[in-house]
Every structure is written in structure tokens, then in C-alpha cells.
Amino acid sequence: MGTGDLINIHPSELKFQFELKKQSSCSLQLTNKTDKYVAFKVKTTNPKKYCVRPNVGVLLPRTTCNVTVTMQAPKEAPPDLQCKDKFLLQSVVALDGAITKDITQEMFNKEDGKVVEEFKLRVIYVPANPPSPVPEESVEGSPPRSSVLENGHQNQLLFDAVSRSLEDPKEKSSEAWSIISRLTEEKTSALQQNQNLHRELDLLKKEINKSGAGAFSFLHVVLVGFLSILVGYLVK
Missing domain, CATH: 2.60.40.10 (Immunoglobulins)
Structure with a gap:
């Protein structure tokens, strides 16, 4: 002005x-x-x-x-x-x-x-009619910019589809049941091993009682101690 x-x-x-x-x-x-x-x-x-x-x-x-x-x-x-x-x-x-x-x-x-x-x-x-901007040229050996954008868009769509499939409630339910089943089997196996160890301990005690308090060897003492530690670990 x-x-x-x-x-x-x-x-x-x-x-x-x-x-x-x-x-x-x-x-x-x-x-x-x-x-x-x-x-x-x-x-x-x-x-x-x-x-x-x-x-x-x-x-x-x-x-x-x-x-x-x-x-x-x-x-x-x-x-x-x-x-x-x-x-x-x-x-x-x-x-x-x-x-x-x-x-x-x-x-x-x-x-x-x-x-x-x-x-x-x-x-x-x-x-009155300014020239339109010149489009960017692609670098030699590299795909055009539009092609890169298109491929990136397709990859994003694929990623979204995979994400939705993983988030499907049915998939989550199936995976959860598989984990529960595996844990149940492991628990059953551990209980069976625990029962077997208890039976072996009972048999060992009976043999010790038959042979007398001073008759069992040092090897028996070590074996009883090891089995006791193992049973305690499995019970935990």
C-alpha cells in the first residue's frame, strides 16, 4: 500500500x-x-x-x-x-x-x-497459464514412483489380511485348547512318575526293614536321599 x-x-x-x-x-x-x-x-x-x-x-x-x-x-x-x-x-x-x-x-x-x-x-x-510442475523422473534401475507406491499398497493390504486372520476368535480358541491339552498331558505324566517313585520308595523301605537297621549299605542311603530329592522336585 x-x-x-x-x-x-x-x-x-x-x-x-x-x-x-x-x-x-x-x-x-x-x-x-x-x-x-x-x-x-x-x-x-x-x-x-x-x-x-x-x-x-x-x-x-x-x-x-x-x-x-x-x-x-x-x-x-x-x-x-x-x-x-x-x-x-x-x-x-x-x-x-x-x-x-x-x-x-x-x-x-x-x-x-x-x-x-x-x-x-x-x-x-x-x-495467465503457469506451466505445470515437471513430474519427477525415476532413478535408472529403480521402479517408477507410482509402481513403488502401488506395490507398497498391495503389501499393506496383505499384511492387514494376515493380521485379521490371526485376530480371528476361532483361531485364538483353537490355539488355547491346544496349549491346555499339552499342559494336561504333561501334568498326567508327572503324576504317574511321582506315583512310580513312591512305590519304589515303599519297596526300598520294606527291604531295609527286613535286613535290619544296621544291615543296609551306604549305597542304599545315597539312593534313598537321591530319590527323596527327585520326588520333592517333581511335586513342586
């Missing part, structure tokens, strides 16, 4: 959508900041190329008006769409009650003690 003591200008530059053989327009908004009548005038370095409406006018105190600038249809594009055209907007305090017909060229002459505000505006061309 351009701003001065008399008026504000928005925007501070003129942007045109550039397209060959087609007109383009943009607008300026002028706002009188004062409690006085303000006259304005718009000039350009290339008057045959642009049409300004209105190119002169009077802004009442604290009011706003729009100025439309139309660029004639271009026949060729400048290098890099760089434009050298310029605009100059002049403003000056006018007499109270002044109208557009009262504006003269002499009003904008810079004389001693006379304040004439000036704003320079540049022209910018904006491509």
Missing part, C-alpha cells in the same frame, strides 16, 4: 494477467485521508497501451474511489515477461466543492509552497 499525507493507494503496483491477444485489467483503490477535497490524476509512460478510467477525479473528504486500468491485448511477450512501463499518480488539495470539470493541468504544477504528492507504480505481468 502506498500512503501519503493526502491519499492512500492500494495496491502499490499494477498486476496484469498476461495472455497474448487478450485484454487484462486491474484496479487501484484511492482513499482520501483528509477533511479536504483532493484532486488526482493518473499518467503512464505508455498511454497507447493502457486505458485508465477515471484518469482524473476529485475525492471528497474521507471517501474512497476505484480506478480501473486496462491493458490492451498484447501481440507478443516481452523477454521473461519483464515490463518497463510505469504509472504516476499525482494528488493535490482542491477547492471545497470542486468537481472533475474543475481539474486543470496547472493544478498539478509544482509551484512555491504548493504540495503535490506523487506515487510511482510499476507494472508486473503474471502468466
Whole structure:
């Protein structure tokens, strides 16, 4: 935004959508900041190329008006769409009650003690149809990006299917029953071994009683101790 003591200008530059053989327009908004009548005038370095409406006018105190600038249809594009055209907007305090017909060229002459505000505006061309971004090329020897994404999507679908099958309640129930059955068999086998050891201990005690307290050998003592430890471990 351009701003001065008399008026504000928005925007501070003129942007045109550039397209060959087609007109383009943009607008300026002028706002009188004062409690006085303000006259304005718009000039350009290339008057045959642009049409300004209105190119002169009077802004009442604290009011706003729009100025439309139309660029004639271009026949060729400048290098890099760089434009050298310029605009100059002049403003000056006018007499109270002044109208557009009262504006003269002499009003904008810079004389001693006379304040004439000036704003320079540049022209910018904006491509009407900007080029689309160039797609990324795949690295030599590697699959295209779209193919990689597609394969990744298929792998994800397969993973999800396997996960759902593992989370099936029927699968979980079958696995649980298999574990319970195996533990039951192991418990039964351990109980049978425990019973066999108890029977062997009973037989050993009977033989010891028959032979007398001092008749059994040291080997019998070791055997009884080992069997007792083994039975205690299995019971736990």
C-alpha cells in the first residue's frame, strides 16, 4: 500500500494477467485521508497501451474511489515477461466543492509552497497459464514412483489380511485348547512318575526293614536321599 499525507493507494503496483491477444485489467483503490477535497490524476509512460478510467477525479473528504486500468491485448511477450512501463499518480488539495470539470493541468504544477504528492507504480505481468510442475523422473534401475507406491499398497493390504486372520476368535480358541491339552498331558505324566517313585520308595523301605537297621549299605542311603530329592522336585 502506498500512503501519503493526502491519499492512500492500494495496491502499490499494477498486476496484469498476461495472455497474448487478450485484454487484462486491474484496479487501484484511492482513499482520501483528509477533511479536504483532493484532486488526482493518473499518467503512464505508455498511454497507447493502457486505458485508465477515471484518469482524473476529485475525492471528497474521507471517501474512497476505484480506478480501473486496462491493458490492451498484447501481440507478443516481452523477454521473461519483464515490463518497463510505469504509472504516476499525482494528488493535490482542491477547492471545497470542486468537481472533475474543475481539474486543470496547472493544478498539478509544482509551484512555491504548493504540495503535490506523487506515487510511482510499476507494472508486473503474471502468466495467465503457469506451466505445470515437471513430474519427477525415476532413478535408472529403480521402479517408477507410482509402481513403488502401488506395490507398497498391495503389501499393506496383505499384511492387514494376515493380521485379521490371526485376530480371528476361532483361531485364538483353537490355539488355547491346544496349549491346555499339552499342559494336561504333561501334568498326567508327572503324576504317574511321582506315583512310580513312591512305590519304589515303599519297596526300598520294606527291604531295609527286613535286613535290619544296621544291615543296609551306604549305597542304599545315597539312593534313598537321591530319590527323596527327585520326588520333592517333581511335586513342586
